[in-house]
Amino acid sequence: MIPVDLISITIPLLIFAFFVLTNIFKILKEYERGVVFTLGRVGRKASGPGLIILIPMLQQLRKVDMRTLVADVPPQDVISRDNVSVNVNAVIYYRVIDAVRAVVQVENYQEATSQLAQTTLRSVLGKHDLDEMLQERDQLNKDIQHILDEQTEAWGIKVANVEIKRVDVDSSMIRAIARQAEAERERRAKVILAEGELQAADKLREAADVLASSPSSMQLRYLNTLQEIASDKTNTIVFPFSPEDIAKMLGR
Known part of the structure; x- marks a missing residue:
């Protein structure tokens, strides 16, 4: 029979050993990197993947996911250059390329990237007409991606892609756009007819001369x-x- 005194000593020792081991040995997955702080100071490079050995009470570890992350930009109310109110949302794809800067340079890089994407979306789209928003979406995606990538570079973030998902227009504006499109089609039809008559007249004149x-x-x-x-x-x-x-x- 195990003495009671031995049990009372063994259990705290086991708990202490478990606590020490879990704080000494850390395992990072292939897509993870660890930023190690030693007495509050961080090294130049992140650690991992694999087994990381820490000094208890002196070193702390912050894990960073290096995979491509997807952030859905909430719908934003935008006033276009031709004073049309639209509701736009988008999605951005980005990843951490420098784990140390992502931890040290910004408090929460995910939240910071999301907020920056919202303001950039409103700023860029507000400089364009409604027709450009609807017809030149690929170019707008590239412009937003370029601006975001420049801003987040200091945080160790690489913005890979930006996609505008929807551009919602008020129902009254949809009717106005439909009337404008119909008028544009009629204008083009008249121009084509006039060009055809002009070409026919030129051919008749040439035939008459011959x-x-x-x-x-x-x-x-x-x-x-x-x-x-x-x-x-x-x-x-x-x-x-x-x-x-x-x-x-x-x-x-």
């Missing part, structure tokens, strides 16, 4: 016209000859 320069070509054209008229069973046929041509045919 016929005028060659009397025999004019005669052949007359005969072709007579053939077309005869195929329609017309009773009266008018010969488009000038008085001089009639005089020549009569031998006068």
Whole structure:
């Protein structure tokens, strides 16, 4: 039988040993890095992955996830350059490239990146018209990504991509946009029709110049016209000859 005094001593020793071991040995996964603080000071490089040995009470470890993170930017009310109110939301993809700076330079890099994305989204889109927001979304994504990447570089963050998900417009503005689109289609149709008539007029003028320069070509054209008229069973046929041509045919 184990003495009571031995049990009372052994249990605290086991608890203390477990506490010491769990604080000495840390295991970091392949996608994790550890920022080690020694008496409050941090080293130049992060540790890991694998087994990390710490000095209890003197060293502390902060784990940092190095995988690509996805942040959903909440819907933002934006006033476009042409004074149209729209509601826009987006998603950003970023990752930590320097774990030390991500821990030391900013209190919470995830929250800081999200807040910066919201303000940048409003700032960039507010400089563009509604048509540009709807038609040039790829370019806007690149502009926002470039600005975010420059701002977060000091935090050890790399913004890989930004995607604008939705651009919601008020229902009254949707009707106005539909009327504008219809007017634009009518304008283009009229322009195309006018260009077609202009091209046809140019071709007719060229044909007239060719016929005028060659009397025999004019005669052949007359005969072709007579053939077309005869195929329609017309009773009266008018010969488009000038008085001089009639005089020549009569031998006068």
